[in-house]
Amino acid sequence: MTGVSRRFGALQAVRDVSFDVMPGERRAVLGPNGAGKTTLFNTICGDFPPTAGRIELFGADITRLKPHQRTRLGIGRTYQTSLLFNGLSVLDNLFVAVRGLRPRRFSFLRPGRDDPSLAQARALADRMRLSHLLGVEVVNLSHGQRRQLEVGMALAGDPRVLMLDEPAAGLSPGDRPELLRLLRELPRTLTLILIEHDMDIALPAADIVTVMKDGEVVVEATPDRIEDDPVVQAIYLGGGH
Numbered sequence: 001m002t003g004v005s006r007r008f009g010a011l012q013a014v015r016d017v018s019f020d021v022m023p024g025e026r027r028a029v030l031g032p033n034g035a036g037k038t039t040l041f042n043t044i045c046g047d048f049p050p051t052a053g054r055i056e057l058f059g060a061d062i063t064r065l066k067p068h069q070r071t072r073l074g075i076g077r078t079y080q081t082s083l084l085f086n087g088l089s090v091l092d093n094l095f096v097a098v099r100g101l102r103p104r105r106f107s108f109l110r111p112g113r114d115d116p117s118l119a120q121a122r123a124l125a126d127r128m129r130l131s132h133l134l135g136v137e138v139v140n141l142s143h144g145q146r147r148q149l150e151v152g153m154a155l156a157g158d159p160r161v162l163m164l165d166e167p168a169a170g171l172s173p174g175d176r177p178e179l180l181r182l183l184r185e186l187p188r189t190l191t192l193i194l195i196e197h198d199m200d201i202a203l204p205a206a207d208i209v210t211v212m213k214d215g216e217v218v219v220e221a222t223p224d225r226i227e228d229d230p231v232v233q234a235i236y237l238g239g240g241h
């Protein structure tokens, strides 16, 4: 992305952000509340276009494309607020995601036992270590298991770029290592961009870290340099977080 900015009226939420993410890279975007991380994500996913700048995906200009067009080109994402269907089981949620259905239509399209989408949904459950919970309704899952399911749902469209918005938010300390393990197990055919407040997740999961503050990129560095970076220390220890 080059020179990406987003205004909301007088507020400049993202200001002139440029970076390249290489195929297979793990990129974490860190920064205090209000730094512009989610807004930047939204410009990449197409929830709203940037007010200036250009976003390319594998060489194609996607700056003005709609979210579903970007999904078709290979961008998958999770949201800060869960989009799981609480009344459906783990397997049914994954089936709905694989088929790209809305849950209302699900009742008309219950899968037959040999449905290939069902096999795909089971495989996703396996990857997300949820195979033992296939029949469990989402309301009965732990917070960590929901996060695992959300990542599985985002993978259902077989994206080439997976964007995760604060995957560790609200997780108990016990659930964090499992999430980190899942993230680290994702294949390198997938490019990963994650917003994460929790450095204990972000740093081990990332190859490179972009730190934002007040809409701008203030540091870009490898994880081993981030904690000692004076700018990052000023942001995180100085009460900005």
Ligand SMILES: Nc1ncnc2c1ncn2[C@@H]1O[C@H](COP(=O)(O)OP(=O)(O)OP(=O)(O)O)[C@@H](O)[C@H]1O
Binding pocket: 008, 011, 013, 031, 032, 033, 034, 035, 036, 037, 038, 039, 040
């Ligand atoms: N739809 C919107 N309309 C108006 N202002 C918005 C909108 N979305 C975000 N903002 C503002 O843009 C700024 C950046 O917000 P953003 O949510 O991108 O930050 P963030 O770094 O993701 O923060 P957090 O960690 O709290 O999610 C904030 O001042 C926010 O109030």
